[in-house]
Amino acid sequence: MIVWVTGANGFIGRHLVHQLAGAGHAVHGVGHGALDATEARQLGLRSWVNGEIDAANLNALAAAHGLPGRVFHLAGGSSVGVSIERPFEDFSRTVASTARLLEWLRGSAPNCAVIAASSAAVYGADHFGPIAESAVPTPMSPYGQHKSMMEQLCRSYAQSFGIRCTVVRLFSVYGPNLRKQLLFDICSRLQAREQELTLGGTGNEIRDWTDVRDVARLLASVAEPSSQETFRIINGGSGRGTSVADIAAGLIRQWGSKTVVRYSGISRPGDPASLLADDAMLRRVGFDWRIPLDQGLADYVTWFKGQAS
Amino acid sequence: MIVWVTGANGFIGRHLVHQLAGAGHAVHGVGHGALDATEARQLGLRSWVNGEIDAANLNALAAAHGLPGRVFHLAGGSSVGVSIERPFEDFSRTVASTARLLEWLRGSAPNCAVIAASSAAVYGADHFGPIAESAVPTPMSPYGQHKSMMEQLCRSYAQSFGIRCTVVRLFSVYGPNLRKQLLFDICSRLQAREQELTLGGTGNEIRDWTDVRDVARLLASVAEPSSQETFRIINGGSGRGTSVADIAAGLIRQWGSKTVVRYSGISRPGDPASLLADDAMLRRVGFDWRIPLDQGLADYVTWFKGQAS
Numbered sequence: 145m146i147v148w149v150t151g152a153n154g155f156i157g158r159h160l161v162h163q164l165a166g167a168g169h170a171v172h173g174v175g176h177g178a179l180d181a182t183e184a185r186q187l188g189l190r191s192w193v194n195g196e197i198d199a200a201n202l203n204a205l206a207a208a209h210g211l212p213g214r215v216f217h218l219a220g221g222s223s224v225g226v227s228i229e230r231p232f233e234d235f236s237r238t239v240a241s242t243a244r245l246l247e248w249l250r251g252s253a254p255n256c257a258v259i260a261a262s263s264a265a266v267y268g269a270d271h272f273g274p275i276a277e278s279a280v281p282t283p284m285s286p287y288g289q290h291k292s293m294m295e296q297l298c299r300s301y302a303q304s305f306g307i308r309c310t311v312v313r314l315f316s317v318y319g320p321n322l323r324k325q326l327l328f329d330i331c332s333r334l335q336a337r338e339q340e341l342t343l344g345g346t347g348n349e350i351r352d353w354t355d356v357r358d359v360a361r362l363l364a365s366v367a368e369p370s371s372q373e374t375f376r377i378i379n380g381g382s383g384r385g386t387s388v389a390d391i392a393a394g395l396i397r398q399w400g401s402k403t404v405v406r407y408s409g410i411s412r413p414g415d416p417a418s419l420l421a422d423d424a425m426l427r428r429v430g431f432d433w434r435i436p437l438d439q440g441l442a443d444y445v446t447w448f449k450g451q452a453s
Numbered sequence: 454m455i456v457w458v459t460g461a462n463g464f465i466g467r468h469l470v471h472q473l474a475g476a477g478h479a480v481h482g483v484g485h486g487a488l489d490a491t492e493a494r495q496l497g498l499r500s501w502v503n504g505e506i507d508a509a510n511l512n513a514l515a516a517a518h519g520l521p522g523r524v525f526h527l528a529g530g531s532s533v534g535v536s537i538e539r540p541f542e543d544f545s546r547t548v549a550s551t552a553r554l555l556e557w558l559r560g561s562a563p564n565c566a567v568i569a570a571s572s573a574a575v576y577g578a579d580h581f582g583p584i585a586e587s588a589v590p591t592p593m594s595p596y597g598q599h600k601s602m603m604e605q606l607c608r609s610y611a612q613s614f615g616i617r618c619t620v621v622r623l624f625s626v627y628g629p630n631l632r633k634q635l636l637f638d639i640c641s642r643l644q645a646r647e648q649e650l651t652l653g654g655t656g657n658e659i660r661d662w663t664d665v666r667d668v669a670r671l672l673a674s675v676a677e678p679s680s681q682e683t684f685r686i687i688n689g690g691s692g693r694g695t696s697v698a699d700i701a702a703g704l705i706r707q708w709g710s711k712t713v714v715r716y717s718g719i720s721r722p723g724d725p726a727s728l729l730a731d732d733a734m735l736r737r738v739g740f741d742w743r744i745p746l747d748q749g750l751a752d753y754v755t756w757f758k759g760q761a762s
Binding site for chain 1: 537540548589592598608
């Protein structure tokens with residue numbers, strides 16, 4: 145099948161392209177980041193358009209390679225912090241790009257199914273324990289607000305125009321090639337042999353950690369619509385919560401270090417105490433997570449030491 | 454005070470400008486529609502920028518006339534039907550324009566208060582009886598979805614950047630100069646002396662009708678922030694529900710006609726059975742509706758006959 149991946153050059157996008165190409169799909173990508181033809185081919189892309197998700201680029205892709213049967217929409221802002229510094233940029237990347245994509249599909253490929261990557265950030269704070277998809281979104285940051293608006297656009301085009309959309313709310317995705325956030329930060333400081341490792345927050349924050357290779361398999365698999373519904377939201381989390389302190393300790397153990405971690409006690413704005421998926425719906429669609437946290441952390445350390453050497 | 458009105462050349466915008474100018478404010482406008490200097494002055498505008506709500510136009514307004522103390526944000530899509538025909542246009546007018554306005558205020562006038570006109574369409578169908586502001590929005594049309602997204606942008610900029618926003622959800626606004634929708638349609642057909650007047654729907658649809666002159670006074674008055682909250686939503690409805698059949702009968706009576714109305718029984722997509730405001734919050738802020746429905750309908754007929762002659 146011809147499939148398109150927006151944001152294919154991002155952290156999750158690259159893993160997803162690898163997964164889809166491995167399954168035999170003809171994968172084309174559009175989004176930010178310069179890739180020459182060799183790099184694109186190595187990722188598994190048959191073609192790559194470096195630019196906005198807009199009608200001109202989507203028309204060009206379709207003219208050159210045919211209409212897609214599925215679009216995996218991963219383009220969008222990717223940082224709570226950046227969304228607070230530059231909210232309009234986050235809006236443009238997440239919301240305006242989705243509006244242009246859906247409008248293009250409405251006119252040019254109305255039978256194409258959309259799988260859109262959203263975020264647990266739409267749930268906001270004030271949750272304790274597993275969060276079901278039916279919870280009322282109360283996002284705390286522009287990043288979460290914009291992801292929620294992206295979901296709403298998908299719902300609107302599904303409802304009014306029959307565009308089939310699956311929204312997957314991803315939780316804390318980590319894994320090889322992730323060059324930011326908590327795990328990267330800890331590894332960077334372990335490598336710099338910092339004597340004392342002080343992290344923000346309390347260490348008690350609960351997150352639902354998932355390895356990006358499992359997440360890529362998940363996105364590729366939920367693409368199979370199991371029913372005639374035009375819109376659905378699925379939590380892309382494991383249902384297992386792990387504290388930041390336990391993640392840090394596990395990573396340090398895998399690293400082979402004895403560094404002690406301290407916590408500042410100061411939370412970042414927009415950082416909820418707990419984000420844990422209710423995974424009942426994901427279990428109903430039959431997905432199995434395969435990479436346990438210990439293995440995922442070990443692989444991350446191996447990747448980090450390899451890329452840094 | 455220097456106040457700006459986006460969409461000042463629209464149906465509600467023109468009445469609001471009249472209200473604000475009459476109260477002594479220096480009113481400037483930006484939005485769609487060509488107005489020469491004489492027309493603008495007659496409306497009560499000190500200046501008018503015909504164009505998009507974007508940084509270039511807002512900068513130009515500020516450079517020429519100073520920063521606003523308040524912005525009344527009325528620009529946006531204004532038709533459920535058009536939003537279904539051209540959803541991207543509705544998105545651009547309602548959502549993208551709001552993103553640009555709020556981003557400009559964040560950078561250039563962060564102390565300016567925003568009063569944004571939203572719509573009861575955000576509530577969607579499945580309501581029976583008065584709807585409180587706390588109801589979970591379930592819009593049915595792109596128009597309602599985009600208004601809901603506009604509200605969410607206001608909430609986001611209030612929450613993360615302290616921009617003070619009041620969202621007023623308007624219900625069924627009618628009055629002099631409204632050249633579309635139910636009342637205009639009925640009057641046009643009465644004037645054409647149609648023998649039989651068949652309307653869509655069942656006639657039992659409940660709406661909360663408000664005269665635009667009251668609505669203009671409402672928008673101008675809720676601009677006074679009564680507390681330190683940065684974001685609030687207020688229903689701009691009267692709390693009195695009237696059926697479409699009763700409105701049609703009242704209008705025909707005011708017209709002096711004996712035409713009989715029939716109903717097709719076929720509802721338009723996105724047309725809810727009941728949209729009635731819970732007006733408890735509006736009563737708490739002390740607003741009084743002054744124009745009873747009979748007088749409003751009489752005035753509408755007078756206006757219609759006058760403009761048509």
